Amino acid sequence: MTVPPPPPPGWYPDPSPAPSYRWWSGVAWTEHTWPPPPAPANAQAAAAQTGAAVAQGDVRPRRRKWLGRFGGWLIVAASAAVWLWLFGLSLLVTALAPHAGDGAPAVLSPYLLVTGSGTAAAAIFYTMAYKLRPEDGVTVPRLAAVALIGGTLATLIVLPVEGLIDVLAGGTARHPSLAVLASAGAVEELVKLGCVLLLCSRLPVKNARVGLFVGGAVGLGFSFIENLSYLQQSYVLGHDNGSGIGLFLTTTAGRELTGPFLHPVFSALLGAAVFGAARNGRFRITLGVVGAYLGVAAAHGLFNSLQWAGSERAFGPASGFLLLLADLMFVIASGVTWLLVVRHIRRRDARALAT
Known part of the structure; x- marks a missing residue:
């Protein structure tokens, strides 16, 4: 039988x-x-205040928790206030004692370093955590642990691997080789995915929606730590050529625009593919998973290659403008791809519940 x-x-x-x-x-x-x-x-009586919204067709009552639905923007505003305070205080001290810092080594404020590398990542993580549902089977503390531990572990693995590739290809700290930048997508996306699987293999719910959350969390943690190293390096190198804080500010703007949006999106899309392919609580390697990995690795490698071409002035005098245009195109393209995947997941879940 x-x-x-x-x-x-x-x-x-x-x-x-x-x-x-x-x-x-x-x-x-x-x-x-x-x-x-x-x-x-008693809880039903307290929830009666939201009944009007439900009666008007809103299936779920409006959630009121933490900083509210716009908490991500409040985090960005708080970071901006920190920057204004620090620079305003610096200007005041300079006006009162213009030669107070003569002869002292240039030190970067840790507040500028942390907010400069983590503001966008923190705002995006808050929004992700706010949108978690009970049926996802992932708590906010678990998501935060995945971001911090996964991001730390991924960078500890990626740094020596890419350092070895760069040395073998003849790159330096000031001028990384094209080989290490072009291969970064394949290396970093594979390592981040490995961290996701390691930390989330025992989650009770494995579907594409959960994969978006945990993959994006590891990408945010990786982006934050990676940005710290970029900002430190830019500040130190800037003092060698006299640009100092100026190079730090431009690097901060670029990393806040690209790092927190590209790393999490790449990892989230790959996580959605892997978790969506899981069956009976087990991960599987399918053609869709392989295709998703090759796609995000190629996009990541292409982005880094364009950065190298722009730094080497491969496009002539217009290299800076073309590099900025390429950054914006990648951010927009990755965002549109993420929205399309989210819409597909929502429609599929709605059809599953309807049946």
């Missing part, structure tokens, strides 16, 4: 204790249900 295989992971009707859906991991039932169990009477 042949025993039929268990159903694939997904939401299935769970009639007890109340009509709802329960997540089947492909092996066993989990504790995650949707909608959540009904709240006690």
Whole structure:
């Protein structure tokens, strides 16, 4: 007698204790249900204030937690206030004692370094955490641990590997080789994906939506740590040629524009492909997964190659303008791709619940 295989992971009707859906991991039932169990009477009375919005067609009541839905923008505003305070204080000290710093070594404020490398990453992470749902099976502390541990572990692996490639290709700290920049996409995306799988292999829910969150979290952690090294290097090198804080500011603007948007998007898209291909709670290597990896690795490598070409003035006097244009095109293209993937996941989940 042949025993039929268990159903694939997904939401299935769970009639007890109340009509709802329960997540089947492909092996066993989990504790995650949707909608959540009904709240006690006192909580229901407190939630009655949001009933009007629900009656008007809003399926889910408006969530009020942490800094609100625009908390990411508040983080950016707080960082801007820190910069204004530090530079305003510096100008005041210079006006009162213009020669107070003569002979002292140039030291970069840690506030400028941390906010310059992490503001956009923190704002994006806040927005991701705010949009987590109970049925995702990922808590905010778990997502933060994935970002911090995954980003740290990935950079500790990537740095020596890329350093060895650069040395073998004849690159230097001031002039990295084209080989290390072109291969960075393949190396970094593979290492980040490995960290995602290592840290998230025991998550109860494995689908494309969860893959977007955990992949993006590792990308944000990696971007933050990588940006720290870029900003430190630019400040030190800037003092050699007299540009100092100017080179630091331009590097900060470029890294805040590209790093937190490209690294998380690449990792999120790859995470969505891998988690979406999982069956019965196990990860699989499919043609879709391989294609996603090759796509993000190629896009990442192309972006770095264009950065190298711009720094080497390969496009002549217009290299700076063309490099900025290429950065904007990559940011827009990655954002559009992410939106299309998110829309596809939402439609597929809606069809699954409807059936």
